Structures are given as C-alpha cells and as structure tokens.
Amino acid sequence: MNTEPFQECYLQACLLELKAIKPGNVGYHADGHGMKVQQFELSARVSAPALFDPQADSVGERILNAVGATHAAVGDNANLGIILLLAPLAQALINLPADQPLQMRLQTLLPALSIEDAVKCYQAINIASPGGMGEVEDQDIGHTPQVSLIEAMELAAERDTIAREYVSNYQSLFTYNIEIYREYYNQWGSSKWAATAVYLSQLLRQPDSLIIRKNGLLKAREISDMIAPLADRVLAATDPLRFENELLLLDGQLKTSGINPGTTADMTVATLFVAKLEEARGGII
DSSP states (O other), rough: OOOOHHHHHHHHHHHHHHHHHOSSOOTBBBBBBBOOOOHHHHHHHHHHHHHHHHHHOOOOHHHHHHHHHHHHHOSSSHHHHHHHHHHHHHHHHSSSSSTSSSSHHHHHHHOOOOHHHHHHHHHHHHOOOTTTTOSSSSSOSSSOSOOOOHHHHHTTTTTTTHHHHHHHHIIIIIIIHHHHHHHHHHHHHOOOHHHHHHHHHHHSSSSOOHHHHHHHHHHHHHHHHHHHHHHHHHHOOOOOOGGHHHHHHHHHHHHHTTOHHHHHHHHHHHHHHHHHHHHTTTOOO
16 A cells, blocks of 8 residues: 555654644744754654555554654654554554545544553653653553453553543544644634644633643643633634734743643644545545
C-alpha cells in the first residue's frame, strides 16, 4: 500500500496545529517551555514514515519506531502524545478493510491490542521520558507490562485523556472534536482558526492530562475554568481574529507560569489528521 497520502495528511495536521493560536502551547506565534517550533516540525517529518510504514504489523511497532525516529533526530519528547493517538489510526487505515468507516475499524482494532503492543509502547514512553509520569501501583511505566495495551489504557483512563480515547473508541475525537472543526471551518472559513476552536473546546471539556501530571488535577481544573470566559467569547464570535491579542496575552501568561496544555494540543493534531483525511477523500471517513 502507498501510505504517502496518509503521511501528507499527518504532516499537514502537525503544521496546521502549529499555525493555530493555542494558549500555553508551542506554535509559530511563540516558542515555550524550553522548546522551539522547529523541534515540532522536525518531529513530524521524521516520525511520519515510521507511523505509516506499510510493513509495520502492529500499533506497538508503529509507536516504538516513530518515537525512536523522533528521539534520534530531535532528542526530545516533542510528539509522544501525538504518536500514541495516531498509531491506532494509522494501523486501522493501513491494515483493516477500507470499506469500513475509520471508527468502525478502530472498534475492531483496539480491543485486540496485545501484551506485545504494551511492551513496545512502554519502551517508547521510556525512550521519550515525558515529564510528570510519577509512579502508579498497577502496571507502572517503569516496569515490564503484564497486561495488554488496551488493559493498560483501561487502568490509566481515569487520569489520562489519551488512554480514555483508546478505551472509548476515540469518542472525544469523533463525537466532539471533528464536529467542532467542521462547524467552525464552515463558519469562519479558516482551518487555522477552526484548529483553535478545537483546542479551546477540548480544554474546556476536559482538564489537560499533562497539566494534571505536572501540576495536579486541581490546577488543571483551575486552568480550564480560567480560560473559559475568553474561550466562550472566541467560540461565539463571528470573527475570531478580534480576540487574537487576548489569546496571545493568555498564551504568554500560561507559558510564564510553566503551564502547558500539551495533551490538548495532541488531541488537536489527531482531530486535524482526520479532518485532512476527509478533505483528501472528499467526505466523512
């Protein structure tokens, strides 16, 4: 199978997410948290062939190879969450029948994730070495997993947005985020601002997992509450450009405080990938 169209949609999604104003997160509008936008550009380019390798036969293999490629090129954890979210989508697109809707393919794929998938995923996470992981009593990331990847995600789902996507068959992405993207793209005529709408809506709906890991659940809820008045005004606007300066001011405040809604940005990339697939195919996938 020629997977270059999938890789192109992935690269477009990654670059579009960087163009969008996402308060607290790295983008073309501003670097932050010791990371530069060029790291994310390079991470996208080097991870794409591994994520969408037609020879890869498992989700775990895609995760491990994509994280390994990123680490070798960038030496930093710029895209672990993106890779974790995209690997099942890639596996479903490449390895399951194309006559089924993508979410239906995921419904077949995700429950079948294996212990070997978990082993490779844990290896990848340890290579990326993300901040704020801490320790948990059952199936801690520092030990070899004894359960399948989907079982490991079930254990983490209460505290982690990406794990919840795995166990819910990507409910947030398909039920909320992609619909929000379509709505605001149609309303505003701008893919960049529609991406901002996805980001703000996601952060309003779910406190960010990265903030929870690094700063605690109370702080994560506080951040979601803090951005709500501005986010509500942006989402109700006929022209979001009116709020660009306020969003940039909030962006600076969050970065100065060391607050990074990184998982929210990862969810935004996954949503944009599906949106770009739909654009390429001329309809809902």
